[in-house]
Amino acid sequence: MSELSSSEPPSEPPSEPPSEPPSETPSETPSEPPSPTGPFVSDLFPFPSHLLSTQNYSTSTSHFVAQLNLLSETYSSIRIVKGDGSCFYRSFLYGLITILAEPENESERLRIIEYVQKSIITLEEQGYDPLIMEGFQEELLELLTSTIPSSRSGSLNLHTTLTDPHGPSQMSTWYCRPLCSSYIKSHPETFTPFLLSYPSLDSYCKSEIEPSSIESSEISIQAIVKAFGVKVGVEYLDGHDEEKVVRHVFGEGLEINMLYRPGHYDLIYKK
Amino acid sequence: MSHQRLEFSESFTKRQLKEIAKFSVPGFDLNQSAEGCPPGSLLCTFKGPSDSLYTGETFTLRIRFPTTHPFSSPEVIFHAPSHPAPLHPHIYTNGHICLSILSSEWSPALTIQSIVLSIASLLSTSPSKTPPEGDEQYCRRVKNRSPLLTSWLYDDDNV
Numbered sequence: 349m350s351e352l353s354s355s356e357p358p359s360e361p362p363s364e365p366p367s368e369p370p371s372e373t374p375s376e377t378p379s380e381p382p383s384p385t386g387p388f389v390s391d392l393f394p395f396p397s398h399l400l401s402t403q404n405y406s407t408s409t410s411h412f413v414a415q416l417n418l419l420s421e422t423y424s425s426i427r428i429v430k431g432d433g434s435c436f437y438r439s440f441l442y443g444l445i446t447i448l449a450e451p452e453n454e455s456e457r458l459r460i461i462e463y464v465q466k467s468i469i470t471l472e473e474q475g476y477d478p479l480i481m482e483g484f485q486e487e488l489l490e491l492l493t494s495t496i497p498s499s500r501s502g503s504l505n506l507h508t509t510l511t512d513p514h515g516p517s518q519m520s521t522w523y524c525r526p527l528c529s530s531y532i533k534s535h536p537e538t539f540t541p542f543l544l545s546y547p548s549l550d551s552y553c554k555s556e557i558e559p560s561s562i563e564s565s566e567i568s569i570q571a572i573v574k575a576f577g578v579k580v581g582v583e584y585l586d587g588h589d590e591e592k593v594v595r596h597v598f599g600e601g602l603e604i605n606m607l608y609r610p611g612h613y614d615l616i617y618k619k
Numbered sequence: 620m621s622h623q624r625l626e627f628s629e630s631f632t633k634r635q636l637k638e639i640a641k642f643s644v645p646g647f648d649l650n651q652s653a654e655g656c657p658p659g660s661l662l663c664t665f666k667g668p669s670d671s672l673y674t675g676e677t678f679t680l681r682i683r684f685p686t687t688h689p690f691s692s693p694e695v696i697f698h699a700p701s702h703p704a705p706l707h708p709h710i711y712t713n714g715h716i717c718l719s720i721l722s723s724e725w726s727p728a729l730t731i732q733s734i735v736l737s738i739a740s741l742l743s744t745s746p747s748k749t750p751p752e753g754d755e756q757y758c759r760r761v762k763n764r765s766p767l768l769t770s771w772l773y774d775d776d777n778v
Contacts (some may be wrong), residue, residue, distance in 0.1 A: 479637045480730055483630055519630065522690065522727055558726035562691050 387441045388511045389432050395426040414590035427615040436564035436613045437524045444605030461492050474530040484523035487516035528568050529553035531575035544546025581605045638731050645646050659684050668743045693723035704749040712756040715766040722771050
């Protein structure tokens with residue numbers, strides 16, 4: 349039973365309690381993922397000057413600086429997202445909720461509320477315990493329904509709610525994972541070809557999507573944008589080419605933009 | 620990591636009440652008051668699965684919840700004061716259990732019921748009543764420390 353994989357004797361005792369496994373892939377880049385103890389999502393900072401002043405980009409990594417300068421033609425601000433393994437999901441949820449709070453997106457907000465309300469049925473069909481899932485769903489619904497369409501003056505309040513460690517955002521962020529899993533499991537024809545190395549879609553979702561310390565993957569991003577019916581644009585700050593930045597677009601609909609530094613996602617905003 | 624839940628969050632209490640109310644596994648007895656444990660701790664007593672090496676034996680699991688639950692796993696050990704831990708290649712004689720869902724593969728979707736069923740299944744599929752390799756050293760080293768503080772390696776898919 350793979351789910352019950354068990355072990356050899358434990359390794360040497362760590363001197364510290366085990367923190368979550370490093371959620372971000374180590375890389376050779378100078379970009380340090382934000383501290384896992386920082387706020388869920390930071391205030392808005394000017395882009396790219398905030399990164400240039402906080403990251404130690406040296407001349408040997410000038411491609412990063414060149415790429416940031418290219419991106420500065422399109423983007424003017426950034427929110428740094430906590431680097432705890434959930435940065436993609438957290439960026440996604442924060443981006444989504446704040447966009448839905450804009451008055452012109454009211455019909456999308458109502459559509460997504462309906463999707464989340466019905467999600468328990470789909471989750472139950474996919475084998476999740478509805479009684480347990482309800483607890484998470486309620487918090488996401490609370491975020492979506494308390495998001496009364498507001499002008500920018502109301503956004504401060506929303507930011508406080510979304511970054512409150514005791515507020516609904518933690519449960520809501522995790523709920524994106526089973527929503528993602530259930531989309532994958534209900535579309536086997538789309539996802540099975542990419543996941544042949546796993547015993548089943550179910551086991552993939554259990555080990556690669558649902559644990560809260562596991563980073564997103566291209567598979568989970570594809571699934572979540574389809575599940576919610578929105579668009580995520582990712583700018584890859586990889587330092588490979590000083591003359592261009594690769595942009596990947598997932599899904600269609602209201603647009604959330606993210607900056608990907610190897611192993612980490614932050615939210616970026618167009619001018 | 621503290622196991623002392625100083626304050627129950629509303630969602631923790633709500634979820635635990637639901638889980639306890641819904642808990643229904645024939646032969647498994649779940650009790651809310653675990654003596655000497657922080658509030659919210661549970662004891663689960665069950666009989667060794669039939670057709671397994673443990674038929675006829677009785678075991679007790681102690682389940683304690685860290686403040687970070689459900690985002691981190693509860694601490695689950697075999698509770699020696701009630702019954703000795705089963706002799707099993709992945710269960711240390713101090714009651715610590717080496718099971719991926721209790722550490723790296725923990726997910727907030729897992730419930731008390733799914734945990735105890737996984738542990739019962741460990742017993743059902745046990746190939747032999749032998750303690751894990753290095754059991755003595757491990758138990759000496761960790762003393763009464765929580766298993767949540769151990770980094771486990773999972774490299775045996777046979778049991």
